[in-house]
Amino acid sequence: MSIEEVSELASPAPVYGGAEPLLEVSDLRVRFDAKGRRVNAVNGLSYHVHAGRMLAIIGESGSGKSVSSRALMGLLPPTARISGSARFLGTDLLSLSEREMRRHRGADLAMVFQDPTRSLNPTMRIGTQITEAVRAHGDVDKRAAFDRAMELLQLVRLPAPERRFYEYPHQLSGGMRQRVMIAIALAADPKLLIADEATTALDVTTQAQVMELLLELQERLGTAIIMISHDLGLAASYAHDVIVMYAGRAVEYAPASTLFSHVRMPYTRALLGAIPRLERTPHSLLPVTPGQPPDLTALPPGCPFAPRCSRAQDDCHAEPPPFAEHEPGHWWACWHPCEVGGPAEEGGR
Amino acid sequence: MTIVDEREPLLRARELVQEFTVRGRGGVKGGVVHAVSGVSFDINVGETLGVVGETGSGKSTLARSIIQAPRPKSGEVHFKGTDLVRCKRGRLAEARRHMQMVFQDPFGSLNPRWRISDIVAEPLIGYGAGSGGARARRVRELLDLVGLNPDSYGRRRPHELSGGQCQRVAIARAIALDPALIVCDEAVSSLDVLIQAQVLNLFEQLRSELGLSYLFISHDLALVKQVSDRVAVMHLGQLCEIGPAETLYRTPLHPYTVALLASIPDLDPSAARHRARLSIHGEPPSPISPPSGCRFRTRCPRAAARCADEAPVLREITPGHSVACHFPVTS
Numbered sequence: 184m185s186i187e188e189v190s191e192l193a194s195p196a197p198v199y200g201g202a203e204p205l206l207e208v209s210d211l212r213v214r215f216d217a218k219g220r221r222v223n224a225v226n227g228l229s230y231h232v233h234a235g236r237m238l239a240i241i242g243e244s245g246s247g248k249s250v251s252s253r254a255l256m257g258l259l260p261p262t263a264r265i266s267g268s269a270r271f272l273g274t275d276l277l278s279l280s281e282r283e284m285r286r287h288r289g290a291d292l293a294m295v296f297q298d299p300t301r302s303l304n305p306t307m308r309i310g311t312q313i314t315e316a317v318r319a320h321g322d323v324d325k326r327a328a329f330d331r332a333m334e335l336l337q338l339v340r341l342p343a344p345e346r347r348f349y350e351y352p353h354q355l356s357g358g359m360r361q362r363v364m365i366a367i368a369l370a371a372d373p374k375l376l377i378a379d380e381a382t383t384a385l386d387v388t389t390q391a392q393v394m395e396l397l398l399e400l401q402e403r404l405g406t407a408i409i410m411i412s413h414d415l416g417l418a419a420s421y422a423h424d425v426i427v428m429y430a431g432r433a434v435e436y437a438p439a440s441t442l443f444s445h446v447r448m449p450y451t452r453a454l455l456g457a458i459p460r461l462e463r464t465p466h467s468l469l470p471v472t473p474g475q476p477p478d479l480t481a482l483p484p485g486c487p488f489a490p491r492c493s494r495a496q497d498d499c500h501a502e503p504p505p506f507a508e509h510e511p512g513h514w515w516a517c518w519h520p521c522e523v524g525g526p527a528e529e530g531g532r
Numbered sequence: 533m534t535i536v537d538e539r540e541p542l543l544r545a546r547e548l549v550q551e552f553t554v555r556g557r558g559g560v561k562g563g564v565v566h567a568v569s570g571v572s573f574d575i576n577v578g579e580t581l582g583v584v585g586e587t588g589s590g591k592s593t594l595a596r597s598i599i600q601a602p603r604p605k606s607g608e609v610h611f612k613g614t615d616l617v618r619c620k621r622g623r624l625a626e627a628r629r630h631m632q633m634v635f636q637d638p639f640g641s642l643n644p645r646w647r648i649s650d651i652v653a654e655p656l657i658g659y660g661a662g663s664g665g666a667r668a669r670r671v672r673e674l675l676d677l678v679g680l681n682p683d684s685y686g687r688r689r690p691h692e693l694s695g696g697q698c699q700r701v702a703i704a705r706a707i708a709l710d711p712a713l714i715v716c717d718e719a720v721s722s723l724d725v726l727i728q729a730q731v732l733n734l735f736e737q738l739r740s741e742l743g744l745s746y747l748f749i750s751h752d753l754a755l756v757k758q759v760s761d762r763v764a765v766m767h768l769g770q771l772c773e774i775g776p777a778e779t780l781y782r783t784p785l786h787p788y789t790v791a792l793l794a795s796i797p798d799l800d801p802s803a804a805r806h807r808a809r810l811s812i813h814g815e816p817p818s819p820i821s822p823p824s825g826c827r828f829r830t831r832c833p834r835a836a837a838r839c840a841d842e843a844p845v846l847r848e849i850t851p852g853h854s855v856a857c858h859f860p861v862t863s
Contacts, residue, residue: 465777
């Protein structure tokens with residue numbers, strides 16, 4: 184399918200509440216052309232984030248969740264073809280030049296990545312790296328930058344900040360390094376924080392600590408957070424709103440409380456059913472969704488989940504369902520959505 | 533060959549100890565890493581023992597000590613009547629035929645230059661099992677068993693497969709010699725949830741069809757419960773609790789198990805918001821200088837003076853359910 188054909192199906196971005204959203208992404212598309220192959224990584228993604236809210240973007244590998252947020256940050260390689268718009272307080276982030284983008288990156292929107300070991304410079308002391316971030320965004324002298332860095336380390340609850348300030352990344356545990364990354368991201372008081380699988384590499388107890396920290400910071404600073412993750416449980420526990428992505432598009436979008444009690448998209452239901460849960464008895468078989476995620480170089484003409492879906496009918500294979508608000512605040516893209524209250528394990532074939 | 537007594541456990545590990553010496557370098561203090569300190573457990577025929585623990589708890593080192601790669605510093609591992617720790621290399625090679633391992637990284641554990649059929653055939657060739665024709669038939673049978681079409685996948689190389697498919701190949705290779713025990717070290721952790729469910733069901737299917745036993749290691753408590761008959765919780769090189777899966781999850785006895793269970797994100801948003809969050813704080817202590825007495829006491833909400841003086845030993849509270857704690861959780 185060509186890009187033009189898909190554009191007609193583009194839907195307006197969902198709106199929550201009356202206030203102006205902080206970030207408004209509409210019809211975001213990203214593709215990569217390489218060696219004669221065209222990879223359609225993001226195919227018309229739209230959403231809003233309000234100040235003080237946490238939006239979780241959930242999807243499997245290759246669903247486009249990371250690529251879409253890197254597009255906002257201007258972090259994709261030049262081979263990426265990006266279209267659509269991402270209005271951040273009136274500015275379209277996607278139309279900015281690299282020089283203009285630099286003014287926003289870090290100052291207005293910041294990002295925390297999965298691997299804190301690779302994001303930190305191994306040869307620089309923790310303190311130096313934070314002070315550098317502080318001084319990059321404001322005209323402050325050394326003394327003030329030191330004070331601010333120390334304040335940030337206390338803010339993220341790094342134990343013994345006076346000592347840690349002079350240590351190197353390898354002397355810290357994974358959880359502590361991720362706290363340092365959050366401190367660096369918060370150096371210039373960003374209005375939006377994008378956490379890209381920020382707790383995936385951490386243990387469950389550390390993950391809970393870091394998520395609690397993010398929630399607390401959000402309450403205190405009013406930062407909007409986009410949490411990108413493969414983990415639906417994490418979204419259910421911490422996020423206000425949840426988007427589920429498949430094959431580069433949003434397939435379901437709702438407040439967390441609505442989504443998990445009223446799943447409508449068969450794909451979301453399949454994901455929920457496949458998660459091993461404490462309530463399940465040992466050795467029970469998990470409901471299986473056959474097949475593999477679709478090839479992004481050759482997406483099917485209809486719904487991308489149709490080949491694996493138990494509810495798929497002829498129309499699913501013929502035409503992609505529009506992503507629309509079928510119930511107040513609850514969006515999905517499906518011709519034959521699940522019944523509310525249906526068996527939780529339905530979905531996969 | 534050894535004779536297996538049905539009443540004997542398939543694997544009996546006693547007081548396993550594994551330590552590594554690290555040199556001081558670049559400002560890091562050297563010392564001895566106490567990776568596994570006195571771990572004992574049994575695995576019965578056809579049983580799955582799950583081991584959960586955080587990073588650095590020694591669960592992977594435990595797995596490697598079991599398969600003797602490298603051999604543990606002290607302790608015993610009796611497998612089908614042989615003490616693997618003390619036996620000669622020839623005996624060990626014979627025993628390893630019956631215990632195979634599946635690792636976390638599906639790409640890293642397959643030779644990228646080999647075809648899938650050659651990868652699966654390798655253990656058969658290594659142990660001289662069958663003639664060329666019989667081996668080729670067995671490879672097809674194995675690929676079929678793990679759900680890969682031998683005609684379309686046999687001639688491919690690992691980079692042409694997805695992560696889940698590569699993990700199926702690793703499993704096919706592991707079961708090629710009809711092992712009695714498979715050691716899975718985070719075998720499904722790198723897979724997406726829908727593919728993970730497919731592979732977990734494959735493990736389950738092989739268990740019932742081939743009567744396999746598993747030592748299943750993971751950091752994910754819910755995942756471990758899904759596959760295990762019994763579960764052991766590991767913390768800083770020691771077992772702090774072991775018991776039947778249902779019982780251990782329903783009535784956890786060790787404060788550490790309680791904390792791990794409380795840290796799992798809940799799939800019900802309303803329950804999650806009202807939950808009293810988080811019962812442990814701080815970082816795990818260093819395995820180079822573990823705390824005296826109970827190794828969990830520095831993070832434990834129930835710790836008292838006795839915990840610093842006296843290391844708790846594993847004791848049975850209810851049949852089959854043991855805990856190493858002076859003040860187990862009993863409510």
